[in-house]
Amino acid sequence: MIAAPEPDQVAPLIQLVAAGDRAAFRTLYGVAAPKLMGVLLRMLGTRSEAEDALQEVFTRVWTRAGRYDPALGRGMSWLIALTRNHAIDRLRARPAAAATRRDDDGREDDGTDALPDPGLGAEGGLIARGEARRVIDCMGRLEPDRAAAVRGAYLQGLSYQDLADRFGVPLNTMRTWLRRSLISLRECLGS
């Protein structure tokens, strides 16, 4: 869908892994592990859990690589989606008390205001291009705290309850906010 101008170095590696190529699997680890570790650290908060999750993520990469379709997105996006999914499953499996403690780990400075993405420059060309910028432009049309809620959920894996606590609103209000934000975003992005 995203017509990315840069060659996708990760996609062919995933396809080789799907064919059972273990050398490609090792190369893929070298290429992708730092980014995926960044995702897991940001979402899970502790290095020990992030490392544990990274092992599980690469185990899944090996077994699920055949499901990757390069027509639907870049290789790294697929890897990050798989990684986020696993991190969210872990977060939602935590007891409620642990989930609350997570907010005191000094990570609460993200998501509460519309900070620029720290890595916005890192994927340079892709993000800078009109088409790929759309979601960021569309989020710019949301009220700032609602955009921050979307970003906080995506980047930190915040649950509805986490978001309600953070923004000081009742849970149902947060649900309504976020669902409306998603509907506005979808209108802006087009279906």
Next chain:
Amino acid sequence: MTERLTRDEEDSALAGEYVLGVLDAAERASVERRIRSDKVFAAWVQRWETDLSQLDAGFAEAPAPNLLPAIEARLFGRPDGRRAAAPGWWRRFLTGGVTAGVFALILVALVPPAPGPVAPAGPVLTAALAAEGQALAFAARWDGAAGELVVTRTGGDAAAQGQVHELWVIAGQAAPVSLGLLEAAELRRALPELPEGAVLAVSLEPSGGSPTGAPTGPVLVTGVVGPADA
């Protein structure tokens, strides 16, 4: 609050909530069931994943330790193992309560070597695929000279409508490789090589076989390949 959402808006919003990750565990599980059964809904999820992936730039890279040895050991077995080790999940299955049953069945199901005047020119290996509490069973016989594998259903029934039994071989540290679908009572196919100690396994897959090239459904029965005259 009071405005009614269209069906598309509802579905799109739910898919967005799922991709963002705000749902609780039970809600996530229910959405995941829907993704598997509802292609239109699955397309909403895919669309959100693609669109929101533009936020991925917000994740910084972090130093990652080399966890490859542990990951590879989990996937492919111990790298220095003398005996070809099956991948982790097969090993878990094999070391479960079923092992004793599997080996007991191998003993009774072994196909005796051809007693005729002409000895087989190549090795003959067999395996009995079974599991405790499982009526389904298969006998496998590989003729090295002919390079042919014959797998016969010796117990249980063919898979239910919409599903199929798929045969896999795990040789050494390799990932499972499909040997075909066990639709009839007998599967006969060319197989030039089958190492002793390899594991044969049957999993339950959607009709047409595993969509991924790797087993996706439950493993029903397994057996270890051994000499016919053991």
